[in-house]
Amino acid sequence: MSDVMAPLDGARFDGLVTVEALPAQGQITLRCEVSDDYRAKLSGLLGLAFPEPRKAVSDGDRALLWMSPDELLLLLPYDEVPEMLARLEETFPNWILLAVDVSDARAHFRLSGAPLRDVLSKLVPADMAPGAFVPGDVKRSKLAQVAAGIWLRGPEEAQLFCFRSVADYAFRVLATAAEPGGEVGFHGT
Amino acid sequence: MLTLPCPCCGADAAEIELVPGGEAHLKREGPGASDEAVERYLFERENPKGVVLERWRHAYGCGKWxxxxxxxxxxxxYGTYPAQTHEPPQEIRDRIARRHPDWAQGA
Amino acid sequence: MSTRLAKGGRLTDRSKQIGFTFNGKRFTGFAGDTLASALLANDQMLLGRSFKYHRPRGVVASGAEEPNALVGLGQGARFEPDQRATTTELFDGLVADSQNHWPSLEFDVGEVNAKLARFLPAGFYYKTFLWPRAFWKHLYEPVIRRSAGLGKAPHPEVRDIDRYEHFHAHVDLLIVGGGVAGLQAAKAAGAAGAQVLLIEQGAHWGGRAPVDGGTIDGMAAADWVARTVAELETMENVRLRLRCMGAGVYDHGYVLGYERVTDHKPGAHGPRHRLWRIRCKQIVAATGAIERPLSFAGNDVPGVMLASALRDYVVNYGVSAGDRTVVVTNNDDAYRTAIVLKKAGLAVPVILDARPLGGGALMEEARALGIRVEPGRGIAKVLGGKRVTGVATCLQAGEGSVLEEIPCDAVAMSGGWSPVVHLWSHCGGKLAWDAENAVFRPDPTRAPTGADGAPFLGTAGAASGAFHLSDTLADAEKAAVAAAEALGHAATAAPPQAEAASEAALLPVWLMPQGARAELRMKAFLDYQNDVKVSDVQLAAREGYESVEHTKRYTTLGMATDQGKLSNINGLAVLSDALGTPVPQVGTTTFRPPYTPISFGAIAGEARGEIFQPLRRTPMQDLHESNHAAWEPVGQWRRPYCYPHPGEAKRDAVNREINATRQSLGILDASTLGKILVKGPDAGRFLDMMYTNMMSTLPVGKCRYGLMCNENGFLMDDGVVVRLSEDSWLCHTTSGGADHVHAHMEDWLQCEWWDWKVFTANLTEQYAQIAVVGPNARNLLETLGGMDVSKEALPFMTWAEGALAGTPARVYRISFSGELSYEIAVPANRGRAFWGKLLEAGRAWDITPYGTEALHVMRAEKGFIMIGDESDGTVIPQDLGLSWAISKKKADFLGKRAQERTDMARDDRWQLVGLETLDGSVLPDGAYAIAPGRNANGQRNTQGRVTSTYYSPTLKKGIAMGLVRHGPDRMGEVLGFTAEEQDHTDDKPTLVEARIVSPVFYDPEGEKQNV
Structure with missing residues (x-):
C-alpha cells in the first residue's frame, strides 16, 4: 500500500472553510440502463438504496452517487474494489453493464465549515442556496474552470470530486475562495 | 447568458455548463448519397431569425446531449427535449405555434 | 471659492479628519467625504484637462455620471487611472493625481488645441490624417497618442497586488438601486414573500430623496429611509448590499453586479472587488435619473455644475462650490438648489429660468426667500477661464445679445432629468419619448423578455420617468407587485403617503439661447470628456450623418468613459433639430453594459497567476519538476519537453535523450494519452463507424493503430486501439484529443445510434502510462519481474495484464519510436512509485527520461505522423499515405462519404513525403515549396509545405516531412522552400533546397521494434 499516493495526499487548508484532500478512495463507475431488476439487484448487492436523480445514498464507508440517467458512482474502500468488481460480474452475468475501476481517476476533497455555501458560490455557477442544495444532493457543475461534482454530506460539510490531473488547481482555487477576509455573508452563516 | 433545463438530469444548466452542438435533427447522409444530399447534410444550415432547434450537451453536468x-x-x-427523437414533442410544437403560427420544422 | 461650510454635511463626520494627497499636495477631509467633496472643500476646483482641447475642467456632478473629475488613483501596485472623484470614498492616505495634462495641471501646452478649436471640428482626425498613408504610423499616431488620451495605463511590469473574486448568486428578485424606490420595492416584494436581493452602487441608502426633501408617511425622507432599511434588515428573505452596482443585464435574467468591497479601505483583508454573477427570475431597476446639463457657451468652465450636484455637496458634505451661485434652469427642480444655498447662507444673485412664465410653487418659495428670479432668460456665456467669474445673461428666445453681466463663482444648471434606462435597454427593452418631460422612458409594453417569453425586468420610480416623490413611490410599489406576482406571490399595492412640492412643467431647452450664434455654439459643450460641442453635431448633420449611431462615432459624442450619461439626450436633440426630424425618430444610441466601467481584476476574478487556467498534472509531475524539466504545453497539460542537465542547452538535452533511448533505454511519461473504454454488444460495430480501420475483427489480446475522421472526412485523431475482451475495447487518443474524442463518441451514441448497446468511460486519468523504450527495454522489465515480456509471450502489437515489481500493470507492446518498446499502464495512484522503480532498476542501462521533443524527433525519424503537425483539419488520411489504414471492406464509417467528394478525390492533392535539405540543414517549420508563376492575387504559387522538421541526432542531419503536390511520384526531385529570413522587398525569395525522399528515415524494415 505504500506505493499508493492519492492526489495532493493529505493537503489541507484552513480558512473560511477547511479544505482537505482525502486519501485514496475506491470508486467504481457503473453504467447500465435503469430497470427495476437492476435497482433491486444492485441494492441487494450493496446494501444501499438506489439513489434518486441528483442524490446520493450512503452507509458507513460506502456510497452510491447518481451521476446521470445511466451512470452511478460507487464509493467504497480503495482495497475493496477488485472484489467488488468480481461480485458485480457475478451479480450481473451477461448484462449490458459497464463496471470499471476509476479509483485513481478522481480526486476527492472534504470541505467543512459554516460558510461552505458562500465559498462554493465563488466558484460554482450552480445554485448553492439551502433551498436548492440539501444534504444528500449531488451537483455536477463547474469549479471555476474545471468540471466537478459536489456531494453535500451535511449542513456544513461537502465532498467535492474532480479529475485527478486538476486536483492541484481545484485545491488552489478552493483555498483562494476560502481565504479569510473574503466573507460574503450571502447564504447566511 | 442562457439557462436551459436539462431534460436528462432535471438540473437547470447555465450556458457555461453547456457545450453547443449546432442545428438539431440533421439527417445523416452516408455512402451512396447524392452529392446534393451530402452538401446539404455537411454544409447547409438554416440559421433562422426566429425558431431554432438546436443541440446542447450538458458537458459540465450529466454529460448528456x-x-x-x-x-x-x-x-x-419553447422547451428542451431528449436527443433521441426526430422532431420536438407536441407540447413544444404547440408552444412554438402560439408565437409563430406558420412555423414548420425544416421549412 | 469652493469651501467647507461652517456646518452641515449629513454624510460626513467632522470629528474624524482624513489626510490625503492630490498632485503631491496634502489636504484634509472628513470621514464620509468623497474625493470630489474633499477637494471642493479645499478649493481645488480644477481637476483635469479635457481630452481634445485640454480645456480646464472641474467637478460637474456628484455621482456616477461625472465626466470630468477623473483621477489616477493610488500608486505602484495599486495605481488605477480614470477613477471618478465623485464616487471615490475618501480614506486616510489616499493619493490621487490629475490626468491628461503636460507639464502641469495649471499650465498645459495642449491648451493650444483649444485656440485651434475651429480647426479641429467633428471628424477632424478622419479628414486630416488620412493622407499620406505612411505618415500615420510614424508621425500622426505617435503625436496624437501623446497629446490625447486620458489616464495612463499602469506600468506593464507592475502587478496589481489586490485580489478579486466572483460570486454566483441565484435569486428570485433582484432590485437594482437603493433609493426610496428601490427600498419601497424591496419592502413590498419582501412582504409578499419573494426572495429579494437589493443592491446599491453607492455607500448609502436613500438616493436623492434625503437631499431633495419631501415627507413619506409623515416622516422626513431621511428618517423614512433609516426606518425602512432597519425593517428590511430584519426580513429573512431580503438581502441588502451597498457599494454593489448593477453593471449589466443579459439574456434569461443574468445580471452582473460589481461590488467594491475594499476600495474605501485599501489594504484591508479580503478581495478588492467582487463580480456578482446573478441569475434571477425578476429584476426591478430602480436606477433613478440623471440631471442634464444645459448647452450654453462656457458650460464647461470649472464652477459650472449640475444644480443637483451643488445641492448634494451642501447637504451631504457641507461643502459649497462657490459663495455666489447663479442658477440657470428650464424646470422647477433647480429651485431646490437655490433654496438650499440660500438657507445655507450663500448668495444666489439670480435664477435664470428659460421658461417665459417661470415655475410654480418652488419659484414662489425662492422668491419669498428674497431670490431674484428672471423668467425667459438664459446664459449667453460664462465668464472666466480656469474658474467661473460671472455670467452674461440674455433672452432665451434670442441670439445671445448680452443683457447683463452678473459676477458669480459658481453656476448651477439644470436641463431636466433623464431616467437611467440602461439596465432596461441592455437586454432589449424599448423606450418611448415622453414629450411632456422631454425624456426617453421605458415603454412598459415593450419590456425585455425572458426564457418564458414574459417580461422579466421592470423599472421603478424615477427610472420609469415617475419624478415626483409620490409618483416615485407609487411606481415602485407597482413594479414590486408586478414582480412578486410574476414570481407567484399574492401582493396588493399599498404605497406610502408621500408629500413634496408640486412642480410646473419644464420647457425643453436644447440650446441656450435658442438662436445662439456660431461663436457661442462653438463653446457650448455637449460631451465634456470628449470635447464635443453643439457645433460639431450640427456639422455632422450638415455633412450627411443622419443616423445617431453614425453621428456618435463621427463626433465621438458619448464615447468616453462616462458613455454619454450627461450628453446623449442633449446631443441627439441637437441632431434632431439640425436634421429637422423629431427626437423619437432620431432615436438613441445603444446602451451597452457595463453601466460604469468595472475593473479588469473583477472580470478575471480568481483566475490569475498559478490559477489563471487549470494546469493538468500527471501522477509523476512533481518528479519531472524536481528533475528540472523544461515544459511544453499540450492542451492544458504541461509535459516535459526535455530534461536538461545543469548547464546543458535544451537542444543538446534532446539529442542526448534520443541517443540514449536509441542506444540503450529511455522512459517517457505518456499518462496524458487519452484512454477511452468502449464496451457492449454493439461496441465493435460502433468502433467500425468511429475508425477508418476495421476494429471489430481485432482479436482479443491485440493492438491496432487506428485513424478517426470527422464527418467531413478530415483526419481528427489517431491512436492504438486495444481489444480487452469479447465486448470491450480501449481506445488510446492523442493527449490533446481525449476529451474531444470521448465527447464525439458520446455524441454519435446519444444522438444518432441511440439504440446501439454501447457504453463508454473516459479512463484517461485512471492510469499512469509510461513508455519504456530502447534495446534494453525488455531487460529492464525482466529485471522488475512478474510478467513474461519475451518476444514469444508478448509479440509486437499485443498486450498482457499482470504485475511488474508488485505493481498491477497492463503492458502494451507498441512503439512510437521504432525501437523495442512497451507502454505500461499502472493505477495512477501508483504511477509515482512505479516511475521510481523503473529509474532504480534501469540504472544498469543508464536509463534516461525523455521528453516530448525527443518523442517527436524519434517518430519523425520513423515517418510517423503527428496529429496537429501533419494534420490540420484539412488533411484526409489519403493525403498522408495512410490508405492502408482505411478499410475497403466496410460499407460505412464516419467521413467515408465525404472522402468521395470531388475535392477529396482529386489526384493533385498535396501528399506526404520526406524532405532532406541538400546541405543537411534543418528546413524552417511551415516553409512553402515555391512553384513557378503567381496566382490571381499576385502571390507566388506554391506546391507544398513543411509539416514537421527536426535535426536528427541519429542521422546527424536535418529531416523533415511535408505535403507536396504529386509528392510520392516525385521522389528525388529537388524543391525550393522559403527560407526563414526573407527580404520582402526583394522580388526573388531566398530559398532552401530540399530533395523529396521517403518519409521513413530510420529502420524502414522495422527490424528494431520487432525484436
Missing amino acids: FLAARDSVTMEV
Whole structure:
C-alpha cells in the first residue's frame, strides 16, 4: 500500500472553510440502463438504496452517487474494489453493464465549515442556496474552470470530486475562495 | 447568458455548463448519397431569425446531449427535449405555434 | 471659492479628519467625504484637462455620471487611472493625481488645441490624417497618442497586488438601486414573500430623496429611509448590499453586479472587488435619473455644475462650490438648489429660468426667500477661464445679445432629468419619448423578455420617468407587485403617503439661447470628456450623418468613459433639430453594459497567476519538476519537453535523450494519452463507424493503430486501439484529443445510434502510462519481474495484464519510436512509485527520461505522423499515405462519404513525403515549396509545405516531412522552400533546397521494434 499516493495526499487548508484532500478512495463507475431488476439487484448487492436523480445514498464507508440517467458512482474502500468488481460480474452475468475501476481517476476533497455555501458560490455557477442544495444532493457543475461534482454530506460539510490531473488547481482555487477576509455573508452563516 | 433545463438530469444548466452542438435533427447522409444530399447534410444550415432547434450537451453536468427549441431573436425557450427523437414533442410544437403560427420544422 | 461650510454635511463626520494627497499636495477631509467633496472643500476646483482641447475642467456632478473629475488613483501596485472623484470614498492616505495634462495641471501646452478649436471640428482626425498613408504610423499616431488620451495605463511590469473574486448568486428578485424606490420595492416584494436581493452602487441608502426633501408617511425622507432599511434588515428573505452596482443585464435574467468591497479601505483583508454573477427570475431597476446639463457657451468652465450636484455637496458634505451661485434652469427642480444655498447662507444673485412664465410653487418659495428670479432668460456665456467669474445673461428666445453681466463663482444648471434606462435597454427593452418631460422612458409594453417569453425586468420610480416623490413611490410599489406576482406571490399595492412640492412643467431647452450664434455654439459643450460641442453635431448633420449611431462615432459624442450619461439626450436633440426630424425618430444610441466601467481584476476574478487556467498534472509531475524539466504545453497539460542537465542547452538535452533511448533505454511519461473504454454488444460495430480501420475483427489480446475522421472526412485523431475482451475495447487518443474524442463518441451514441448497446468511460486519468523504450527495454522489465515480456509471450502489437515489481500493470507492446518498446499502464495512484522503480532498476542501462521533443524527433525519424503537425483539419488520411489504414471492406464509417467528394478525390492533392535539405540543414517549420508563376492575387504559387522538421541526432542531419503536390511520384526531385529570413522587398525569395525522399528515415524494415 505504500506505493499508493492519492492526489495532493493529505493537503489541507484552513480558512473560511477547511479544505482537505482525502486519501485514496475506491470508486467504481457503473453504467447500465435503469430497470427495476437492476435497482433491486444492485441494492441487494450493496446494501444501499438506489439513489434518486441528483442524490446520493450512503452507509458507513460506502456510497452510491447518481451521476446521470445511466451512470452511478460507487464509493467504497480503495482495497475493496477488485472484489467488488468480481461480485458485480457475478451479480450481473451477461448484462449490458459497464463496471470499471476509476479509483485513481478522481480526486476527492472534504470541505467543512459554516460558510461552505458562500465559498462554493465563488466558484460554482450552480445554485448553492439551502433551498436548492440539501444534504444528500449531488451537483455536477463547474469549479471555476474545471468540471466537478459536489456531494453535500451535511449542513456544513461537502465532498467535492474532480479529475485527478486538476486536483492541484481545484485545491488552489478552493483555498483562494476560502481565504479569510473574503466573507460574503450571502447564504447566511 | 442562457439557462436551459436539462431534460436528462432535471438540473437547470447555465450556458457555461453547456457545450453547443449546432442545428438539431440533421439527417445523416452516408455512402451512396447524392452529392446534393451530402452538401446539404455537411454544409447547409438554416440559421433562422426566429425558431431554432438546436443541440446542447450538458458537458459540465450529466454529460448528456439534449435538444432545445428556442427563439434566436427573443431568446424565449419553447422547451428542451431528449436527443433521441426526430422532431420536438407536441407540447413544444404547440408552444412554438402560439408565437409563430406558420412555423414548420425544416421549412 | 469652493469651501467647507461652517456646518452641515449629513454624510460626513467632522470629528474624524482624513489626510490625503492630490498632485503631491496634502489636504484634509472628513470621514464620509468623497474625493470630489474633499477637494471642493479645499478649493481645488480644477481637476483635469479635457481630452481634445485640454480645456480646464472641474467637478460637474456628484455621482456616477461625472465626466470630468477623473483621477489616477493610488500608486505602484495599486495605481488605477480614470477613477471618478465623485464616487471615490475618501480614506486616510489616499493619493490621487490629475490626468491628461503636460507639464502641469495649471499650465498645459495642449491648451493650444483649444485656440485651434475651429480647426479641429467633428471628424477632424478622419479628414486630416488620412493622407499620406505612411505618415500615420510614424508621425500622426505617435503625436496624437501623446497629446490625447486620458489616464495612463499602469506600468506593464507592475502587478496589481489586490485580489478579486466572483460570486454566483441565484435569486428570485433582484432590485437594482437603493433609493426610496428601490427600498419601497424591496419592502413590498419582501412582504409578499419573494426572495429579494437589493443592491446599491453607492455607500448609502436613500438616493436623492434625503437631499431633495419631501415627507413619506409623515416622516422626513431621511428618517423614512433609516426606518425602512432597519425593517428590511430584519426580513429573512431580503438581502441588502451597498457599494454593489448593477453593471449589466443579459439574456434569461443574468445580471452582473460589481461590488467594491475594499476600495474605501485599501489594504484591508479580503478581495478588492467582487463580480456578482446573478441569475434571477425578476429584476426591478430602480436606477433613478440623471440631471442634464444645459448647452450654453462656457458650460464647461470649472464652477459650472449640475444644480443637483451643488445641492448634494451642501447637504451631504457641507461643502459649497462657490459663495455666489447663479442658477440657470428650464424646470422647477433647480429651485431646490437655490433654496438650499440660500438657507445655507450663500448668495444666489439670480435664477435664470428659460421658461417665459417661470415655475410654480418652488419659484414662489425662492422668491419669498428674497431670490431674484428672471423668467425667459438664459446664459449667453460664462465668464472666466480656469474658474467661473460671472455670467452674461440674455433672452432665451434670442441670439445671445448680452443683457447683463452678473459676477458669480459658481453656476448651477439644470436641463431636466433623464431616467437611467440602461439596465432596461441592455437586454432589449424599448423606450418611448415622453414629450411632456422631454425624456426617453421605458415603454412598459415593450419590456425585455425572458426564457418564458414574459417580461422579466421592470423599472421603478424615477427610472420609469415617475419624478415626483409620490409618483416615485407609487411606481415602485407597482413594479414590486408586478414582480412578486410574476414570481407567484399574492401582493396588493399599498404605497406610502408621500408629500413634496408640486412642480410646473419644464420647457425643453436644447440650446441656450435658442438662436445662439456660431461663436457661442462653438463653446457650448455637449460631451465634456470628449470635447464635443453643439457645433460639431450640427456639422455632422450638415455633412450627411443622419443616423445617431453614425453621428456618435463621427463626433465621438458619448464615447468616453462616462458613455454619454450627461450628453446623449442633449446631443441627439441637437441632431434632431439640425436634421429637422423629431427626437423619437432620431432615436438613441445603444446602451451597452457595463453601466460604469468595472475593473479588469473583477472580470478575471480568481483566475490569475498559478490559477489563471487549470494546469493538468500527471501522477509523476512533481518528479519531472524536481528533475528540472523544461515544459511544453499540450492542451492544458504541461509535459516535459526535455530534461536538461545543469548547464546543458535544451537542444543538446534532446539529442542526448534520443541517443540514449536509441542506444540503450529511455522512459517517457505518456499518462496524458487519452484512454477511452468502449464496451457492449454493439461496441465493435460502433468502433467500425468511429475508425477508418476495421476494429471489430481485432482479436482479443491485440493492438491496432487506428485513424478517426470527422464527418467531413478530415483526419481528427489517431491512436492504438486495444481489444480487452469479447465486448470491450480501449481506445488510446492523442493527449490533446481525449476529451474531444470521448465527447464525439458520446455524441454519435446519444444522438444518432441511440439504440446501439454501447457504453463508454473516459479512463484517461485512471492510469499512469509510461513508455519504456530502447534495446534494453525488455531487460529492464525482466529485471522488475512478474510478467513474461519475451518476444514469444508478448509479440509486437499485443498486450498482457499482470504485475511488474508488485505493481498491477497492463503492458502494451507498441512503439512510437521504432525501437523495442512497451507502454505500461499502472493505477495512477501508483504511477509515482512505479516511475521510481523503473529509474532504480534501469540504472544498469543508464536509463534516461525523455521528453516530448525527443518523442517527436524519434517518430519523425520513423515517418510517423503527428496529429496537429501533419494534420490540420484539412488533411484526409489519403493525403498522408495512410490508405492502408482505411478499410475497403466496410460499407460505412464516419467521413467515408465525404472522402468521395470531388475535392477529396482529386489526384493533385498535396501528399506526404520526406524532405532532406541538400546541405543537411534543418528546413524552417511551415516553409512553402515555391512553384513557378503567381496566382490571381499576385502571390507566388506554391506546391507544398513543411509539416514537421527536426535535426536528427541519429542521422546527424536535418529531416523533415511535408505535403507536396504529386509528392510520392516525385521522389528525388529537388524543391525550393522559403527560407526563414526573407527580404520582402526583394522580388526573388531566398530559398532552401530540399530533395523529396521517403518519409521513413530510420529502420524502414522495422527490424528494431520487432525484436
